[in-house]
Amino acid sequence: MKLKDLPDENLFTQGHTACPGCGAAMSIRNTIRIFGKDTAVYVPASCAVVFGTTFPLAAWKVPFFHTAFENTGASIAGMKAAYEVKGKDVTVIGFAGDGGTYDIGLQSMSGAAERNDDVLYICLDNEAYMNTGIQRSGGTPFGAWTTTTPVGKKTQGNRTFKKNLAEIVAAHDIPYFATLSIGHPVDFIRKVEKAKSMKGFRFLHMFTPCIPGWKMDPAKTVEVTKLAVESGMWTLFEIENGEKKITYKPQKMKRVKDYLMMQGRFRHMSEEDIKKLQMWVCHKWNLNYNEKGAPGVCEIEPPEEHHGVTEEHREMHGL
């Protein structure tokens, strides 16, 4: 499907109450457009429940279900089981946040993945618990301010690196895993369509900027996602039958600092912390693209150990 051929009908309609520029709302709207009417949706506790379905108004034109927070995998599995026994051809999609996926919902997601339930799991990753007012999750990047990783006199921002969710999910040997970004619509559409054409447990990991959570300009959602990819903070790839394939490679690596400075959540970061994060990104870049990263950006050799190793880690583990 070409961008211009996207169906006009919005099954997630205007009138929802997400903040202007919300990456999650944009991702939902465009995904559900591609899937069409024969779809049923589960959304766990997250911003998307509030902005899509606050009684008596609902933005959904496909069946919508919600019960709790940590149960997306099990809920969509149960819904699908019912459609299967009833002989109904309905695609079931769960749209869970990063908190609902990396952290509290990991077990439920893992169960559905391991059983290879015929559902689509989408993680809308805005890198913190936004609905409860911006708290750190396992998906929060190094250095980021959140209300539970405040910028204090002694400690500034989040001290750990973003969890490698892709490898955790892919380790379940599922049919399809892909990372997406709303700033790369051609790649986005292709991956959603591909997930639609497949059976079994499919996982789409969407990078979804959050305006208040990232303290950014609501007009810059697309720009920020683009810069995330160009800098290596987010990588567009897919894993099919255990094989990882990069689906978009930036021409030239941008500095992570360029990405960080667009967002208030990073603006406090010290040069030292930025360097640490840059090293982490360079190592990731190396693994993803099999090259060292741009000269002048990655001239500092990345650490030999796995990409999460920092001074903090060394101290923690007594290395």
Added chain:
Amino acid sequence: MKHVITGDHAVAIGAKLCRVEVVPAYPITPQTLIIEHIAEFVNDGEMNAKFMTMESEHSVMSAAAGASAAGARVFTATSSQGLAFMHEMVYATAPLRLPVVMVNVNRSLSSPPGIWVEYNDSMGERDSGWLQVYVEDNQEALDMVIQSYRIAEDKRVLLPIMPCLDGFVLSHTVEPVDVPDESLVDSFLSPYEPDVYLNPEQPAVIGMLMPPQYFMEMRRQTAGAVEAAKEVVVEVNREFAKVFGRDYGGLIDTYRMEDAQIALITIGTVTSTARKVVDDMRNEGKKVGIVKLRFFRPFPAEELRAALSGMGAVGVIDRSISYNGGGPIFSEVRSALYGMTMPVINHLAGIGGRDVTENLIMTMFELTLEAAKGGKVKEVIWHETRGETL
């Protein structure tokens, strides 16, 4: 046809006879036999259900809710820690009006760890909006699975229901059970056809955020459905008796209450033992009777008042403790009998699986008789408990 089977087996057969469509499952003693039997039925092709091996009880109830909302007839079973672990989802299910049937095989809740009967697990879900019925024997266990779908799916009710049976005393003990013909069950229970479900042809939104302007109405509707369940329970019991020839009395059942001077309120398997004790005491000329509490939700307050009016005293057996001085049934009964003047005595016994013997029940009757005569009897009695004096 009569089969000599465990309570868990009877429950599994009941689920099969009800043609349940989705069964999310997770093991826990003493419930596990139920899901094992169902897995066998499914794998032998005797049962056409989707059996889902979930990774936790929280996920069991999440999948159950999802499947029920998508229009399927759902069955599952749990016990104790499992029920506690799914607590959040138990509360989530009822107000969404999802008529899931989940058998709870009663077992004590940690700490201390134990695997034997106590009602603290299910009674902790008292305020969730689930209906609860406690059974006396394996026959009633099977029969109440069948009745449960009729009650839960009734358009006046549309609530989940939890038939409860005593761990080990029933779950793992064989008794002769009359297994009804499939065709008879089919004539009694038609397929589940919800008016509203997650149907792409007519999209519905189930589980919206509910602001304060609307929240109380939703709670009121759930409360109304629990109240409406009273007459449905009675109707279904009556109709069941007509079709299957077994009458359980409805919300409560009574035994030799016609000219009784005192009554003991029983629940679950202790009722059978108490029936024998009543017969023995009647032979000695003591006018004692039993009120068997079947449904804990809806709570049969008026029915109890009617059955107990004129009693000299009432004894209440509790197989769990509420740490407020007495057991949960005692609190509810005393509140139901408010304004009536007879003494109400709480008999705590059998907690954590300790046997409740004929002798012990005889003691309960004697103490209740004593109270009726105006004797000094403690209001809450911990029976046969070390360090405790009567």
